[in-house]
Amino acid sequence: MVLSTIAALGIKLSPDNIKFDNLEARSKHYLERMGLFKFLGIKSGIKITEHEATGRFVPLTQIKTPEELTKFITEVTPLLHLEPIHAEPLRYILSELIRNVLEHSLSKHGAIVSAQYYPKTKTIRIGIADTGEGIWKTINQSHNPQNDLEAIRLALTPGITGTTSKEGGTEYNAGAGLFFIKSIATVNKDFFVIHSGNALYKLLKRNDKRIGLHADPFKDRHSKKDDLPGWQGTIVGIDMSLDTTQEFSLLLRLINETYNKAIKERKKAKYKKPQFI
Amino acid sequence: MISIKLFKKTGPFAENKDIAREIRLNKLIPALEKNKNIILDFEQVEGATQSFIHALISDLIRKYGNEVLEQIQFKSCNETIKGIITIVVDYMQESHN
Numbered sequence: 001m002v003l004s005t006i007a008a009l010g011i012k013l014s015p016d017n018i019k020f021d022n023l024e025a026r027s028k029h030y031l032e033r034m035g036l037f038k039f040l041g042i043k044s045g046i047k048i049t050e051h052e053a054t055g056r057f058v059p060l061t062q063i064k065t066p067e068e069l070t071k072f073i074t075e076v077t078p079l080l081h082l083e084p085i086h087a088e089p090l091r092y093i094l095s096e097l098i099r100n101v102l103e104h105s106l107s108k109h110g111a112i113v114s115a116q117y118y119p120k121t122k123t124i125r126i127g128i129a130d131t132g133e134g135i136w137k138t139i140n141q142s143h144n145p146q147n148d149l150e151a152i153r154l155a156l157t158p159g160i161t162g163t164t165s166k167e168g169g170t171e172y173n174a175g176a177g178l179f180f181i182k183s184i185a186t187v188n189k190d191f192f193v194i195h196s197g198n199a200l201y202k203l204l205k206r207n208d209k210r211i212g213l214h215a216d217p218f219k220d221r222h223s224k225k226d227d228l229p230g231w232q233g234t235i236v237g238i239d240m241s242l243d244t245t246q247e248f249s250l251l252l253r254l255i256n257e258t259y260n261k262a263i264k265e266r267k268k269a270k271y272k273k274p275q276f277i
Numbered sequence: 278m279i280s281i282k283l284f285k286k287t288g289p290f291a292e293n294k295d296i297a298r299e300i301r302l303n304k305l306i307p308a309l310e311k312n313k314n315i316i317l318d319f320e321q322v323e324g325a326t327q328s329f330i331h332a333l334i335s336d337l338i339r340k341y342g343n344e345v346l347e348q349i350q351f352k353s354c355n356e357t358i359k360g361i362i363t364i365v366v367d368y369m370q371e372s373h374n
Contacts, residue, residue, distance in 0.1 A: 070293050088324055088357065095292040095326055159368065168372030171301075171336035172294065174365070176327050252360030256367055263371045 001127030001193070001237030003031070007039050007060045008112040008129035008233065015041035034114060035059040056080075057116045064110030069098050072113070080117060080124065088248050089184050090124065090240060096177045097128045097236055103173070104162060105132025107233060122242040131233040135196040138162035148197030149226040156182050156194070156201070156217040158259045159266070167263055180255060181238065183213050186220060187251045191239040197232075200225045211246075213254050215262035278314045279304065280352075284321040291325035297332035305337060309348060320353035330365045338369040 010018055018040050023031070028046055031037065037044040039060045058076055063069050073095050077087045094113070101111035107130040115126045136151035142165040145151035154160045159167060161175030169175050178194070185192035185203055192203040204221040206212075214220050281304055286296050308315050317333075319325075337345045351362055 066293055066295055070288075073290060073292060074288065084323075091290055091292075091324065092326060095290070096328060099292070099294070099326075099328060159372070166372075168335065168339065168369050169331070171339070172298065172332055174327065174331045174335065174368070176331070176368075180327055249356040249360050252357065252364060256360070256364045259364060259368050260371045263368060 001125070001129075001235060003034055003036060003060065004112045004114045004127035004129040005231075005235050007036060007114070008109065008131050008235075010036075010040040011062070011109050011112065012131060013040075018042055033057075033059070034116075058114055060112060060114045062110055062112055063098050063102070066099070066102060068110075069095065069102065072098070076115075080115070082242075085247070086124075086240065086242050086245055089188070089245065089251075090126075092248075093126065093181055093184060093238060093240070094128075096181060097238075100177055101128065101130045101132065101234070104138045105130045105134075105233060107132030124240040124242070126238050126240070127235070128237075129233065129235045134231070134233055135194075147226060148199035149201070149224060152194055152196060152199055152201045153217055158215050158255075158262050167266065176259070179215070179259070181236075182217060182220070183255050183258070184251060185238055186213055187211055187246050187254065188241060189244045190241055191237070193237045194234065195228065195231055195236075196234040198226060198228050198230045200228055211250075211254065213258040215258055215265075278316065279308045280316040280318055281305075282318045282320065284319075287322060287325075287329075289321065289323045291319075291322050291329045294328050294332040297329045301333055301336060305333075305349075306340075309337065309341060309345065313348075315349045316352050317349060318352040319355075319358050322358065323355065325358050325361055327361050327364060330361050334362075335365060335369050338366070339373065342373075343370055 032044050032046045058079060061072060063072055073091050077091050098111045109131055112129045115124055117124050135155050136145055136148050139145050139151045139154050139162045141162045143154055145154055156178050158179040159175050161169050161173045163170050163173045182192055182203060186206060189205045194201050202223045206221055283291060305315060
């Protein structure tokens with residue numbers, strides 16, 4: 001996530017204006033291998049023997065079109081050598097998050113993605129960053145969030161999209177993408193964080209055995225901040241723990257129940273009340 | 278009756294919404310306008326995103342009502358794809374009844 005963020009920030013700058021101080025040998029090699037210096041157009045002065053990326057990491061990648069996204073998704077899953085139970089949510093997460101950037105962020109630099117597999121913890125850490133309009137501006141087209149945190153809350157709620165205030169969304173958008181991603185993280189006890197503007201929402205690992213999803217992200221175990229230095233755009237980080245991944249079909253059943261309950265409750269909230277005098 | 282093999286257009290993972298929209302506009306709506314039944318054949322498709330399925334069928338339910346589901350059959354779907362189609366069909370009906 002940090003790497004994608006630095007790359008997204010750096011891509012807007014001229015290489016002449018980028019300087020690295022006191023990089024330690026280990027991190028220097030890691031950053032070189034993940035493609036950071038190449039990405040920023042600067043020379044690291046490091047010579048490394050490039051091993052195959054297979055099974056270990058996805059170097060920094062910029063995606064600006066749906067065609068690039070399709071190509072990326074096709075190539076990335078075999079790269080990480082995953083079993084179907086893990087490949088399925090991974091490509092789902094990457095596809096929906098990157099497509100969100102392409103459709104809503106209006107970032108001319110697209111999405112900056114990187115991922116790393118940590119064998120000790122059997123975890124894949126994914127970071128996706130953009131320097132677009134940010135969530136508040138997108139959601140504010142059809143809703144009225146008071147601040148960045150409220151905009152993130154709405155963006156994570158099923159059926160809420162910036163493209164319309166109507167239930168069911170438009171022909172092209174339902175407002176379900178981020179809710180699905182948060183749900184995948186909730187069910188699998190994965191880490192999930194989203195930062196846009198000066199706000200940050202972090203889903204905390206659920207500690208009860210019963211799996212429950214909430215339409216309102218503030219009802220999940222979480223932490224939040226609304227006083228961070230502003231990020232023009234959106235950053236998402238998600239860790240996929242391979243040991244706790246649940247069947248995707250179980251997840252979909254839970255999503256369906258929660259989604260429909262949320263629509264019912266929103267519709268009920270709009271019902272006219274009888275006037276008793 | 279028309280049958281559309283999705284794999285030819287989407288590959289094993291159906292995620293490109295532009296392709297979904299193209300199928301809807303160029304195949305599904307013209308068929309429904311002629312009152313033809315449709316088979317959406319997911320053979321060899323391993324996965325799909327909710328965004329793809331939404332872009333493929335949500336507007337049909339919006340335009341033609343729930344009854345359109347009597348004219349569309351989903352063939353050779355695995356459990357994941359069945360789950361995602363069910364979610365989209367359910368929330369569209371829930372939103373519009």
